[in-house]
Amino acid sequence: MNAATSPTRHYFIIWAWLAGLMLAGVLLSELPIPKVAVVLLVLFLSSIKALLVALYYMHLKMDRRLLSFIAVAPLVLIALALGVVFSSKLIRL
Amino acid sequence: MKTASPTLASTQSIFPTVTGIPNGKLGMWVFLASEVMFFTGLIGAYLVLRISHPHWTGPEGHLSVPLGTLNTFILIGSSMTIVLSLAGQERGSLPAMRGWLLATIGLGALFLIIKGIEYAAKISHEIFPSTHVFWSCYYTLTGFHALHVLGGIGFNLRVLAVSFNPLAWKDQSHRLELAGLYWHFVDIVWIFLFPLVYLL
Numbered sequence: 001m002n003a004a005t006s007p008t009r010h011y012f013i014i015w016a017w018l019a020g021l022m023l024a025g026v027l028l029s030e031l032p033i034p035k036v037a038v039v040l041l042v043l044f045l046s047s048i049k050a051l052l053v054a055l056y057y058m059h060l061k062m063d064r065r066l067l068s069f070i071a072v073a074p075l076v077l078i079a080l081a082l083g084v085v086f087s088s089k090l091i092r093l
Numbered sequence: 094m095k096t097a098s099p100t101l102a103s104t105q106s107i108f109p110t111v112t113g114i115p116n117g118k119l120g121m122w123v124f125l126a127s128e129v130m131f132f133t134g135l136i137g138a139y140l141v142l143r144i145s146h147p148h149w150t151g152p153e154g155h156l157s158v159p160l161g162t163l164n165t166f167i168l169i170g171s172s173m174t175i176v177l178s179l180a181g182q183e184r185g186s187l188p189a190m191r192g193w194l195l196a197t198i199g200l201g202a203l204f205l206i207i208k209g210i211e212y213a214a215k216i217s218h219e220i221f222p223s224t225h226v227f228w229s230c231y232y233t234l235t236g237f238h239a240l241h242v243l244g245g246i247g248f249n250l251r252v253l254a255v256s257f258n259p260l261a262w263k264d265q266s267h268r269l270e271l272a273g274l275y276w277h278f279v280d281i282v283w284i285f286l287f288p289l290v291y292l293l
Contacts (some may be wrong), residue, residue, distance in 0.1 A: 007180045008177060008180060011173050011176050011177055011180070012173065012198060014173070015169060015170065015172075017175040018169045019166060019169055022162070022165050022166070022169065022284075022287075023162075025288055025292065026158065026162055026292065029288070029292035029293065035293075037197065042288045042292060042293060043285075043288065043289075045288075046284050046288055048287050049284045050281045050284050050285070051108065051174060051275050053281050053284070054277070055282055057172050057173070057176045057273075057277050058273075058274055058277045058278075063108050063114075064112070064113055066112055066114060066119075067114065067118075067119075067122050069213050070119075070122045070123060071125075073124065073126055074126045074127075074129040074130050074133070074149075075129070077130065078129070078130070078133045078137075080139065082175050083135070085137065085141060085223065
């Protein structure tokens with residue numbers, strides 16, 4: 001494997017995926033399907049894009065596991081915080 | 094066992110640490126974790142307001158999806174150029190490193206120009222943060238993000254300037270990786286802001 005050119009090609013492929021997923025999200029938002037489905041699908045696509053950037057551009061895939069833990073820690077806290085916010089809203093409703 | 098990235102391996106031998114991760118890089122990741130919490134607070138507030146507001150007008154007819162899409166393309170492209178800059182550094186090619194970093198700075202500036210055009214259009218139509226809760230959220234979310242882009246451009250410019258000083262660069266070349274991490278984070282934030290504000 002050519003060490004000089006292979007990473008460059010790899011980064012271009014990731015970029016193509018990111019651009020493709022972004023366009024897919026834009027097109028999905030225009031489709032006449034229920035709003036809830038659009039929201040879930042578009043946010044799912046955004047999560048995939050964020051994962052691609054973190055794993056391949058920020059090198060989390062190859063780096064020390066400790067960095068992955070640091071990256072995931074706020075997501076756990078966010079899930080807890082949003083869980084509390086939305087559960088209290090549901091209770092009020 | 095996981096293999097450390099080339100950049101990590103190269104700096105690790107110079108700065109051995111308990112974690113095996115250079116302190117600067119570890120610090121940047123902890124900082125980014127705190128930034129995730131910051132933006133989640135803003136986005137969470139936006140979501141709660143949006144869900145609970147009975148007459149949510151939303152962005153329909155006021156935000157330009159083509160402009161937002163173009164800006165997303167630009168930011169995604171800049172994420173690639175900065176990682177190519179790092180790849181250039183790892184190959185030992187300073188011209189490639191500088192070229193891709195300059196491209197990243199240019200794309201970041203273009204993003205801000207387009208954002209400025211959008212703001213100018215809103216203000217010319219007398220749409221201010223006080224106009225509606227949506228616009229309050231719009232200006233807050235995109236404004237803070239734009240400030241982060243501006244900060245990233247400054248960081249990248251600093252790294253680019255240092256690369257022209259061989260003595261300083263010998264000690265500070267690892268900062269390109271840190272600048273890259275920050276820039277990718279700014280890209281990830283936009284990846285979520287764009288659909289939430291422009292599309293949904």
